[in-house]
Amino acid sequence: MSHPVSPLAPAALPSLPAVAGVRLATGAAGIRYKDRTDVLLVEMAAGTAVAGVYTTSLTRSAPVDWCRKAMAGGKARALVVNAGNANAFTGKIGEASVERTVKATAKLLGCSENEVFVASTGVIGEPMADDRLTAALPGLQSKLNDDWTAAARAIMTTDTYPKAVTRTAKIDGVEVRLQGIIKGSGMIQPDMATMLGFIFTDAAVAAPALQALLTKYTPRTFNSITVDSDTSTSDTIILFATAKAAHAPVADAGDKRLSGFRRALEAVMRDLALLVVKDGEGVERLVTIDVTGAASERTARKIGLAVANSPLVKTAIAAGDANWGRIVMAVGKSGEKADRDKLSISIGGVAVAKDGARVEGYDEAPIATHMAGRDIRIAIDVGVGRGKATVWTGDLTHRYIDINGSYRS
């Protein structure tokens, strides 16, 4: 279960200040892990607005089903997260488990059930010991605090480091904070399902506006990363806004006053997503793929993901091999419009293919140096339009197989 820290891990967590209207507490409920925290309770101020995006999996977990339903109210007072059991593929038992957790939390905090959000991550298919979770809740409530680092740690499964991002923006001249924590080390963990991310802000922005922004930026942030092409049953990103900042409330996502907030939100989402890729199972290199010249942003992303998900491209990068023939292959299999005879590729800024053929006599030396580094840049122009997108992934190493081939403990 314990793997070495990713070589791409940041040196340290950023300093994480309190966010007005948000208090947290973590505990060790022993749902699956021993001797570590595995439960997070977040209490939010009355008037907190909420928005969310979830996995598109058809076998999604019971907590995801619940959050999608609760989201309709647009309000939140509590978030309960556990690590160790995903409560996925647990049928009616799983639904009942979520119901008990929601009821207990609502009663404890004196809020309505629709204001309680639940996220679970860990093994799939095993009934969850939610009695241990609900038993821990009163103790957590009694020690709510501002320790965000502890929160980032409590939600980890096979993550090799805790992940958090913090930024500020101004609305009407008033500084607001956007702060998020996330977990994930593959689209799915070794039996441990998934990416869970939570973003908190003290801004006063209405739920529909939050949802519009979250939905808008998800394709180019969370949906533009891939570790292993496997989509989890539990992927969840929830954005909470406590409205504790002193500016006048904003109702419309397009409001001019939100321009700084929008930039900061997209940056937080992208940085959280990148923290997940950098902790991708077994990764030794971060790979950034810029696709241009596509029919649309959507098709550019699809082409980028075809390259990012190709095991042949990923194993070549792991070996430091600038194997652009495999990139050509992956573009071809994407199924999206591309002009074979205009296709151009550069690696680390050096053009290796142009207009559908190899660049004769390109200098291999700077490319070899680039490929030996941690930060690989691939640019692909498919020659049919103006659509562009950036996609991030890691390389595919022996450690991926070690991590995922170890028997469920």
Added chain:
Amino acid sequence: MSHPVSPLAPAALPSLPAVAGVRLATGAAGIRYKDRTDVLLVEMAAGTAVAGVYTTSLTRSAPVDWCRKAMAGGKARALVVNAGNANAFTGKIGEASVERTVKATAKLLGCSENEVFVASTGVIGEPMADDRLTAALPGLQSKLNDDWTAAARAIMTTDTYPKAVTRTAKIDGVEVRLQGIIKGSGMIQPDMATMLGFIFTDAAVAAPALQALLTKYTPRTFNSITVDSDTSTSDTIILFATAKAAHAPVADAGDKRLSGFRRALEAVMRDLALLVVKDGEGVERLVTIDVTGAASERTARKIGLAVANSPLVKTAIAAGDANWGRIVMAVGKSGEKADRDKLSISIGGVAVAKDGARVEGYDEAPIATHMAGRDIRIAIDVGVGRGKATVWTGDLTHRYIDINGSYRS
């Protein structure tokens, strides 16, 4: 370049008799490899009908483009195959190279250019030394023979064993032969592009009927195998019928007289496809995935391929782990209709999940024994309809990364 023979390789090639109307010769043209054969010339009798299926890649190779065009005539007299260079992503230079090869072959054999088929396999993006190929052709013509084993060897790239299948069927009481050779060890080889397969029969079946049958059986044979989800630039299957058998010619694919021929053709196609999976890069286990209860055969296949391509499922199998939670995940990400609460899974014939939840107390012992073997069987019922399909793949082992992470030599 030299890897140990796959543990799934058959003990030996079958005995491969002559096929009336087909003669072959192999040679060492030194296009890329030293000290081995790398060119195959096949001459077919006048009146040979032809059908083909090709890669759907948008970056397909120059030889694929040529074959698709030549196919329109429905006739064939020659097939030229080389190993070592795929002549893919070579632009106008690649087209000119194919043109020269076709012209030289047509002149040598006294046939029209549209009757010459060309297939190339090997490294992508490098101009091909077709002068060496054309220089070898007269020598090959002078020694045409019936050595099918030599032919199966000459088309190999990183294949660890030669691959051939032979069958007979009766048409109007007359025995006809169907014999095929194939190469491939991944959807794409380590830089070496691809699966190439050629099936020959002495039956007298018209080209449109051959095409109809080839197209009909491709989805459930060649398109139902996957090694690594990567689609090559060069995938090619061509079926030639020399009409040398003594039965009356058959024009219609649905003709009752073809019932035995149809069964034999599908079996040859499936067996050739399985030979490729069994030589999949690094595979140690053959995995057969039966999907039932889907909305259609097409969606059943898509669900099966989502499971077969999941790196998490494949690494679990490599480790002998009957990790059905990952199978649930892969079904969910397929995007195809499935009823989470009716989903059932069995492994090695033992039900592990039923109606959307774990089977309580199933016996792990027979499953562990099954997972330790070479032949893994997974059955999935998705609970929405009557569509079914079978998909074949291998496991994902360290050797896959070794093979594909070795620098282009």
